[in-house]
Amino acid sequence: MASTSQLKWYENFKHVSWVLLVSSLIFLSLHWFIEEHSTYGKSLASYLFKDAGIAGLIALILNLSIEWINRKRHQSHQDTLINELQQKYQSITDKLLSDLEQKHQSTSAELLSGVTKKLFQTVYERNVDPEVFRQVDMHLLKAESMRRAFHADFKLRRFLDPATNQATNFVVLDFCNDFKVVNLTSRVIEADVAKALVDVTPQYKDHCYFKRVTIDGQEFSRQSLATLGHTTTDNNYLTLSIKQNIQPGDIKTVRIEYTKLAPLDYNEIVVTTIPMDGISLTVSDPEEFFTVSAVSLHPANEKQITPKDQRHLCRWEIESAILPGQGILMLWHPIGAVAALPPTST
Structure with a gap:
């Protein structure tokens, strides 16, 4: 132009x-x-x-x-x-x-x-x-998330057969796990905020269930957990999984409560699938029917906080970072029975 x-x-x-x-x-x-x-x-x-x-x-x-x-x-x-x-x-x-x-x-x-x-x-x-x-x-x-301040609380009590009200060779374990889930990244992540796996006693399946889960004050009842698909049963195992988004730097406060049966002379393992900053375990036996002990599944030894001759309430701690696959083993057997304890890790 x-x-x-x-x-x-x-x-x-x-x-x-x-x-x-x-x-x-x-x-x-x-x-x-x-x-x-x-x-x-x-x-x-x-x-x-x-x-x-x-x-x-x-x-x-x-x-x-x-x-x-x-x-x-x-x-x-x-x-x-x-x-x-x-x-x-x-x-x-x-x-x-x-x-x-x-x-x-x-x-x-x-x-x-x-x-x-x-x-x-x-x-x-x-x-x-x-x-x-x-x-x-x-x-x-x-790792995108980790658990902090993990505390496992177990309560032992003898299981009475519902039909005869007689003692059985099983014990009821009431669990209450408290911990916090932290987002380690600078972005929003989706994490298994509440996750657990429980073995089911085949003849007493109705006595193994998740009572409730509480996340930041929001409570999920046994019925709502099943309705929302957070709990599934497969091959005699009951699985809990609740995924939620976590903002950068945010912390989720979680409590998982569940009940299961185990043999009268047995053990229970508490392990993690994500890093934790430590672990504490409390076992209560109000009837003082059992002898209870704990073994560290970690290079660091477990530390017993309560007096060793105390039976109704025992507590142990591992004051060290817990990596995936590590944890603590709890053992119990009736007083007077002979139980072979596994050797302590060296």
Whole structure:
């Protein structure tokens, strides 16, 4: 498109407008002059100048109107093109940024994995087996959540047969696990806030169930847990799973209560599937019918808090981080019975 300076004078809007205005004023002035000074009255020239002046003014008005309409149409078309270009630019920019972010995350993850492995080898002077390092990386270094202040509370009582009300070779265990679940990342995650696995005694399935689960004050009853599909039974195991979103830095306070049967002379293992900052175990035997002990499933030994000769209430702690698969073993047997305890880990 030619610039304004390259246009001929009659192709330039401003020049045409000025020509029309000046010529109209000249024609009207001539008409006025002839009317005022003519001794012969109105002449043909006077009418011609008048009509030419009026026609020039009309042409000027039309020229201005057409130019205004064209400018508005041009501005609207220009705005539409600019919006389309901005949208296309934004779409292309977003796609490029998304691709770059994905490549950056992938590259960063690969570099981090390689650097972390080299770091282990350099700092600890150990050539870690790839499979061992993969498990450490997956369950520890990449862990999105952990449990804090985990406390397991067990209550032992003899189980009476419902039909005969006579003592049986089983014991009732009432569990109450309290802990907090923490989001370790800087983003929102979906985590198994409440998760547990309980073995079921086949002949007494009705006596094994989750009583209730409480998460941040919200209570799930036994019925609601089953209705919402949070509990399932498979191959004599009862599973609990409640997933919830956790905001960055947020903490969920959880309590899980359940009941099960176990043999009169038996044991129970408490282990974790996610990292914990420690574990404490309390066992109450109001009837003082059992001898109770605990064994650490951890490199650190268990620490008994209560007096060793106390029977109705015993408590132990492991004051160390608990990794997935680690925990504590509780054993009980009736007083006077002989029970073989497993050797303490060394």
